[in-house]
Ligand SMILES: Nc1ncnc2c1ncn2[C@@H]1O[C@H](COP(=O)(O)OP(=O)(O)OP(=O)(O)O)[C@@H](O)[C@H]1O
């Protein structure tokens with residue numbers, strides 16, 4: 055292992071063996087690299103790889119880190135536990151969940167966000183509450199916050215839904231993502247012998263992207279660390295962008311305080327050119343209450359200037375980006391080294407259209423992810439039911455897909471019977487008294503599953519699991535009958551084969567044991583995990599590219615109301631938005647292009663937006679930005695306006711005593727929305743508000 059490529063502070067961190075250490079460092083300063091080398095260094099110093107637990111933010115990052123460490127020290131590194139918090143907890147619970155008592159057993163199902171929402175919807179319906187008022191999206195995020203300790207109390211009806219939702223999960227031996235972490239903590243807290251075992255087992259903990267841990271994860275780290283406290287955390291408080299999930303950038307200081315940790319600061323950036331880094335540093339300098347303020351230095355020349363472009367319409371902006379990509383691509387930058395980043399998923403569409411037109415190959419992160427597709431979930435549910443026929447949630451998904459004349463009424467009847475008799479639906483089918491053909495249809499279904507079970511157990515290569523399920527279930531026939539759309543879905547399913555293929559290599563044990571691990575992995579996939587390394591331009595939200603880097607980055611739709619987002623009202627939230635923008639700009643290695651548009655269709659309405667304040671804050675050397683500052687000042691000359699404000703309509707120019715010149719961007723029955731200059735952003739007024747004066751051109 056060659057340590058000479060590390061700088062002094064990196065080396066100091068890598069060589070730190072005993073006791074807690076916090077590496078606080080800016081973007082691209084080699085935090086992740088330092089953590090990777092430290093794992094290698096520990097192993098070289100004779101530390102048992104089994105006693106090392108390293109936590110990364112995504113499964114993909116974990117896989118890449120494992121590959122790197124294997125390169126550094128060889129196959130011994132395969133024994134290191136390298137996973138996300140959720141995967142670690144899933145693994146822990148697969149062996150320890152029975153400590154929770156009767157309700158759960160090891161064969162639990164991990165349900166994803168969509169499943170959770172569906173169960174909440176069903177619960178609200180069953181309790182006869184208004185599904186609009188008790189909207190499943192809102193409740194899901196509320197329950198999640200509640201489970202994470204971000205909320206102290208739920209209102210009475212919410213509490214009722216919450217309890218019933220949890221009962222349903224427990225009854226069906228299933229856990230949502232939040233449960234994974236909470237139950238792990240619960241077991242460790244309540245069972246000193248289990249805690250002692252894990253404390254003895256894991257002697258070294260390493261956490262990447264520490265700035266995005268929430269308090270529950272923090273508690274878990276604390277529990278897992280034994281009295282030696284060999285805890286190594288790396289992170290950048292300026293890149294903390296998961297406040298909405300309870301992440302707290304102050305955890306760094308808390309860690310240093312509570313663990314009495316040593317601190318190492320890295321301030322040499324090895325990713326971006328000087329121009330890019332200057333812009334990023336200027337931007338983040340506007341945040342108040344920064345923790346561990348640092349001044350990042352670039353290791354490179356100035357490089358090309360950061361480019362800023364404002365277009366008249368969102369479509370124009372997308373075409374501008376497409377053309378720029380073509381030029382950059384012709385200059386020998388592969389598509390895969392280019393990323394287009396935006397604040398929220400909905401903004402991708404207009405760029406996709408432009409890329410299609412220009413024949414630019416692209417991949418969108420997120421959206422409907424591969425593993426959320428119906429056909430993929432159906433396939434996995436079949437496999438689940440083969441492994442665990444008692445899994446009601448999976449069984450319900452596929453019992454009548456393809457159609458087997460088993461209607462919703464029958465399914466509900468079986469479920470009710472099963473609940474009353476405290477048995478699974480699978481067992482209920484045998485015991486229930488059902489008439490004629492329906493009974494036969496149900497028995498036929500069971501027969502299909504039993505046949506699959508037998509065949510899967512006998513397979514000598516797991517790559518055939520998918521074909522087998524497709525054929526025996528009749529799913530393939532069903533897709534065949536669907537024509538073109540069926541063909542697409544069939545192709546998606548074929549992609550699953552590689553997952554089983556890889557899983558078969560990665561895991562040991564019987565077919566069933568391997569499949570069990572593969573299913574867990576898939577349940578815990580994140581957006582970053584899905585995108586393959588094809589030569590395509592990556593379209594992504596900023597949250598999805600944390601920790602990654604690209605030669606060329608476009609940050610688009612940089613407009614007041616979009617980025618910073620309209621919902622970020624107070625200065626704390628604006629600071630979070632600014633950190634998100636900082637993450638975006640620091641993904642770029644060589645080129646950074648910022649763009650926005652004057653008009654944009656959003657939520658079905660035409661909206662006028664001012665350029666984001668963040669552009670000005672980057673202090674770019676760009677005449678147009680300087681000129682715009684002057685224009686704004688000039689346009690608020692007080693003599694040009696009349697006083698009536700009743701007839702203000704969308705597109706009108708207005709002025710306000712405090713906010714100056716602005717444009718009306720939206721108006722409904724009650725409210726007028728006005729976009730002011732970058733300093734003030736979008737403001738809301740009741741219609742006819744006297745403070746708004748229309749400007750006569
Ligand atoms: N000492 C070094 N010499 C040369 N290159 C380095 C050095 N340290 C790190 N790098 C390179 O710098 C880039 C950024 O490193 P890395 O991703 O580890 O930074 P990071 O601090 O984790 O960034 P982020 O804050 O975005 O997570 C990588 O391409 C890495 O290989």
Ligand SMILES: [Mg+2]
Pocket residue numbers: 085086087601
């Ligand atoms: Mg990193």
